[in-house]
Amino acid sequence: MPQPLTPPAGAASATVCVFDAYGTLFDVAAAARNLAAQPGKESFARIWPRLSEIWRAKQLQYTWLRAAAGVHADFWTVTAQALDYAIEAVGPEAAPEREALLALYRRLDAYPEAPAALRALRAAGLRTAILSNGTPDMLADAVESAGMADLLDATLSVESVGVFKPAPAAYALVERHFGVPAGQVLFLSSNGWDAAGAAGYGFRAAWVNRAGDPVERLPWRPAAILRDLSGVPALAGVA
Incomplete structure (x- = not known):
C-alpha cells in the first residue's frame, strides 16, 4: 500500500487532487x-x-x-x-x-478503479479536478461518457492558456482556479514526463506507472509511484 505523502515541515496537507485525463483516468487504447x-x-x-x-x-x-x-x-x-x-x-x-x-x-473507457478513487477523495472532503491537454469539448464528452461529472469539481483545459503541458502556464491553471498554493495540490499522471513536470512546478506529484516503465531522466521526479489509481486514497491519507 502506498505511503501517504508527508508535507514538508510547516506545509498544509493536500486539499486538491488533480488528475491528468488521457492515459490516467481514460484508457487511450x-x-x-x-x-x-x-x-x-x-x-x-x-x-x-x-x-x-x-x-x-x-x-x-x-x-x-x-x-x-x-x-x-x-x-x-x-x-x-x-x-x-x-x-x-x-x-x-x-x-x-x-x-x-x-x-x-470522444468516449474513451475510464479505467475501472477511477470512479472509486474519486469517490473516496470527495467523501474525505478533498476537491478533485482534471488538468488536461484536451479541449473543453473533448473533456466534457469523456467525463459525461464515463459518468464522472458529479465526481469532479473542475475540468481544466490548457486551451485557456494556449500551450501544452509540461509548460508551467498549464500547471498554473490549478492554482488560479482553486486559489491554493502548489504545495497543497496532489497531481497524478500516467505520463512520467507529466508527473516530472508537475513536480518541477511544485505540486506533490505521483506517477501512475501502469506499464512499469523506467523513471524519466529529467531534473524532477515524482514523490510517489503507483501501479494504478486504486492507491490514490491511501496516498492522499484518506484511506
Missing part, C-alpha cells in the same frame, strides 16, 4: 480496441495494437514539438493529425476506420 472488437472488424483487429501505439506516441510528440516551437493547435487537431500519421504507417486497411476511431476517442 480503448478507441482502437473497442472498434476491433466489433463484428466484421477482423482485419482491423490484426493491426489495432500497432496503430494505437503509434497514434498515442505521435499525439504526445506533436504536443511537445508545437509547445517548443510556439505553434499551438488544439488537442483535437493534434489527435486527428496523429491518427492520420498512424493510419499511413500501418497501411491502407486502417484508412476506412478513421472517422469511427475519432468518434470513439
Whole structure:
C-alpha cells in the first residue's frame, strides 16, 4: 500500500487532487480496441495494437514539438493529425476506420478503479479536478461518457492558456482556479514526463506507472509511484 505523502515541515496537507485525463483516468487504447472488437472488424483487429501505439506516441510528440516551437493547435487537431500519421504507417486497411476511431476517442473507457478513487477523495472532503491537454469539448464528452461529472469539481483545459503541458502556464491553471498554493495540490499522471513536470512546478506529484516503465531522466521526479489509481486514497491519507 502506498505511503501517504508527508508535507514538508510547516506545509498544509493536500486539499486538491488533480488528475491528468488521457492515459490516467481514460484508457487511450480503448478507441482502437473497442472498434476491433466489433463484428466484421477482423482485419482491423490484426493491426489495432500497432496503430494505437503509434497514434498515442505521435499525439504526445506533436504536443511537445508545437509547445517548443510556439505553434499551438488544439488537442483535437493534434489527435486527428496523429491518427492520420498512424493510419499511413500501418497501411491502407486502417484508412476506412478513421472517422469511427475519432468518434470513439470522444468516449474513451475510464479505467475501472477511477470512479472509486474519486469517490473516496470527495467523501474525505478533498476537491478533485482534471488538468488536461484536451479541449473543453473533448473533456466534457469523456467525463459525461464515463459518468464522472458529479465526481469532479473542475475540468481544466490548457486551451485557456494556449500551450501544452509540461509548460508551467498549464500547471498554473490549478492554482488560479482553486486559489491554493502548489504545495497543497496532489497531481497524478500516467505520463512520467507529466508527473516530472508537475513536480518541477511544485505540486506533490505521483506517477501512475501502469506499464512499469523506467523513471524519466529529467531534473524532477515524482514523490510517489503507483501501479494504478486504486492507491490514490491511501496516498492522499484518506484511506
